[in-house]
Amino acid sequence: MVKYPAGSLTNYSQDQTTLFKPKKNNHRKDVVFSDRGMNLEQQINESNKFYLLEELAVVHKKPTPVQIVKVDYPKRSRAVIKEAYFRQASTTDYNGVYKGYYLDFEAKETKNKTSFPLKNFHEHQIIHLSRCLKQQGICFTIIRFVTLDRYFVTPASFVIKAWKAKNKSSMTLAELEKNSIEIKVGFRPTLPYLDAVDQFISKVKLSK
């Protein structure tokens, strides 16, 4: 039934075999195991893998956009990109589908303890979130306060408003507490952000 491309393991198979392979045990004893010193991107990627394999949602991080200039094709070896440049992205990092809804979000970390600096969001991200909102996507940000070990899932509408406000350089912790759904790190998934999405969807349904 399945037509494998000749001689190559698919990404899918790799996902399945490596997903829960134990990592090199270099975490300190005072670190919660489920956290394993991952950064926010790793936490979200692991959560997305979990959601994917459990058939709960299909969300992927977009690859870094790269302009490829020169590629070598060595004999008996795979192609090597020898010259390339980073291009500016035109979207957020993550999108996908969940229960018929389009999801789109950006994830950011800060070491601050009392506020999140708005300059961490780039104009193209704000524009993209606005456009997706107009198309009735479920759009949000995930902000991690590293020092506080707190995670906020915030509707894009609030973030866009704050970003566009004159003389406003950050969202305070109090504002985020008031306008977000706070989530806690778990084991499977690492970061259960779909719990917050479920609440956004309930609100959308109520308003219809």
Place this chain on the structure above:
Amino acid sequence: MVKYPAGSLTNYSQDQTTLFKPKKNNHRKDVVFSDRGMNLEQQINESNKFYLLEELAVVHKKPTPVQIVKVDYPKRSRAVIKEAYFRQASTTDYNGVYKGYYLDFEAKETKNKTSFPLKNFHEHQIIHLSRCLKQQGICFTIIRFVTLDRYFVTPASFVIKAWKAKNKSSMTLAELEKNSIEIKVGFRPTLPYLDAVDQFISKVKLSK
């Protein structure tokens, strides 16, 4: 109101200024102007830009996934990627949001005249389309018969079924005619594939 990143034009601004700039006039006189010798990817990208600027849909092509190994940071110049490798994608090339619906599709060309070879679809694309279908996304393929100058928008459910069928190596033109919505090249957008999507959405609504 708008916080521009220092010294950089955003992608968005570039889009707006270059989108409808006339291209170098090297098309032959017997070529339809709206077509301009573009390949299918270019036709879809132009259509997506049109849909984006008209605020009709937000659909982007995903960047080619690349594993970056070595980057040089020359003085007074931008970073150069000196060693990188192509990675296998785990999704289709295009996704986005339209009227609250999640869209996901793959685009393929063939020079054949009577059938489309199924080996042109890779396993990871078929798996990804199946997963998105389960999440109630609007999933399809756009197939261009280059020699015939015909374009078919085919529901992913049909393509997946054909791909999984034993002893079936291609979809015949007749099958595609029967199971697709055929679209014609236009001027703006170049390839009005959302017309076909509208029909898919009507069917989804009827079945609810």
